[in-house]
Amino acid sequence: MRALEKDLGAYVRQSSFNYVRMKGSAEVDDEAFTVRELTMAESAARRGDFLAHNQSYSGARELLEEALKEDPNQALAYESLGFIEFQQQRQQEARKWFAQAVKLDSQSYLAHYYFAVMTMQENPGGQPPPDVESSLRSAIKIKPDFAPAYDALASYYAVRDENLEEGHMLALRAIQLEPGNVRYYLNSANLLMRMNRADDAVRVGEHALAMTKSAEERPLVESFLRNARQYQEYLARRKRAEEEARVASAELQNQRGEEEKTGAQSVSAVLDSARPEPAAGGDSGPLRDTAPLRDTADGTIVEVSCKPPAMKLALALPSYKLELHSRDYRRVRFRVGSFTLADSADPCPRLKNLRARIAYTIGQQNAGEIISVELLK
Numbered sequence: 001m002r003a004l005e006k007d008l009g010a011y012v013r014q015s016s017f018n019y020v021r022m023k024g025s026a027e028v029d030d031e032a033f034t035v036r037e038l039t040m041a042e043s044a045a046r047r048g049d050f051l052a053h054n055q056s057y058s059g060a061r062e063l064l065e066e067a068l069k070e071d072p073n074q075a076l077a078y079e080s081l082g083f084i085e086f087q088q089q090r091q092q093e094a095r096k097w098f099a100q101a102v103k104l105d106s107q108s109y110l111a112h113y114y115f116a117v118m119t120m121q122e123n124p125g126g127q128p129p130p131d132v133e134s135s136l137r138s139a140i141k142i143k144p145d146f147a148p149a150y151d152a153l154a155s156y157y158a159v160r161d162e163n164l165e166e167g168h169m170l171a172l173r174a175i176q177l178e179p180g181n182v183r184y185y186l187n188s189a190n191l192l193m194r195m196n197r198a199d200d201a202v203r204v205g206e207h208a209l210a211m212t213k214s215a216e217e218r219p220l221v222e223s224f225l226r227n228a229r230q231y232q233e234y235l236a237r238r239k240r241a242e243e244e245a246r247v248a249s250a251e252l253q254n255q256r257g258e259e260e261k262t263g264a265q266s267v268s269a270v271l272d273s274a275r276p277e278p279a280a281g282g283d284s285g286p287l288r289d290t291a292p293l294r295d296t297a298d299g300t301i302v303e304v305s306c307k308p309p310a311m312k313l314a315l316a317l318p319s320y321k322l323e324l325h326s327r328d329y330r331r332v333r334f335r336v337g338s339f340t341l342a343d344s345a346d347p348c349p350r351l352k353n354l355r356a357r358i359a360y361t362i363g364q365q366n367a368g369e370i371i372s373v374e375l376l377k
Helices: 002-012 040-053 057-070 075-087 091-103 109-121 131-142 147-160 164-177 182-194 198-211 217-256 260-274
Strands: 293-307 310-316 321-326 333-336 355-362 370-375
Touching: 040 057, 040 075, 057 075, 075 091, 075 109, 091 109, 091 131, 109 131, 109 147, 131 147, 147 164, 147 182, 164 182, 164 293, 164 321, 164 355, 182 198, 182 217, 198 217, 198 293, 293 321, 321 370
Parallel strands: 333 370
Antiparallel strands: 293 310, 293 355, 310 321, 355 370
C-alpha cells in the first residue's frame, strides 16, 4: 500500500502528462460487424491484448506466448507484447516486438507508429532508415486522423533534409488535426528554417510562444526563437553583402572593361570575401504582435459542396486530403492567371477536378478558412 501511495503521489506531482488525442464516434452500425469463429491463436491473442491494456501483464504475457506457439504469424500477439514492454519503459524490447508485427503487415496504426518513432530515437543525430517512412505512411493510411504520425513523418524528412515541402505540409496537417499542440508548431517552424524561410519560421515560433501554457514547453519555444532570429539576421546580412558585392563587381567591370569571364570570376571573389558568418548569439528584441497564420497548398480539388454563401472543398495532396472551407465564398479571391472572377460569380459548379493553389489560415482560430484560390494549368 505504501508503494502504491508513493507511486500515485509521484504521478500526480508531474508538471505534464503524455496523451494522444483520438476522435471517436458514438454511432454504432450493427450491420458493419461480421461474426466468425476465432482460432485458438486468435482467441489467446485477443484475451492477452485485453489483459495487457488492463495492466495484468503477467497473465497477458502467458496468453500471448501461447498464441505465438499456436501461430508464429499472429501479428496481434507481437503488437501486445510490444505494448507491454513499452508500458514498462523497455524501449529496445518493445521495438523488437513492434518490428515483428510490422513485418507481418500489421493493421495496427500504433504498431507502425511506435516502431517508427522508436527506430528514430535509436538514431539520434543520424539518418533514420527508410523503413521508418513506410511504417509512418502505413499508420497514416490505417488511421488518417492520427496527428502524431503526420508530425513524426515531417520530422523524418527534416532529419534527412529531403522532401521538405511535403514535410511542411505534413506538419501543417498535424496542426490542423490538433491545433492546440505547441510541439507541432515547432516542428513546422523547424522545417521552414531548413527551407531558408526564416521570416516565416520566426512568425510561427512567436505564435507558438503566445499559445504556450506549459512551463516545460516555454523554454523549448524560447530557445527555438533565439536560434531562428539569429538565422533570420544572418540571412538578411548575407543578402545585403551579396547585393553590395554585385554593385562593387559591376563598378569594377565598368572601370577595367574586363571580359565576361573575368567579370564572373570577380563576382565570385567579391561574394566570398563579403559573405558574413552566422552570429554567435544575441536576440533581435521583443516579440511583435502576431497576425493570423496562413499557408498555401497546390493540388487537385476533388470535392466541392456549397450552401451559399458557405463553401467546403477538399484538396488532394501527395500524402493526404486537405479539407478547407469558407464562410462566404464572395470574400474569397478567385483567379485564373491574371484574370480575377467577379464577386457575384458562383464558382462552386466549376471547381471540381481543377488544379489550384489555395491560400488558407492555420492555427487555433478559424483554421482552414480559404483566403484565395488560383486555378492552375
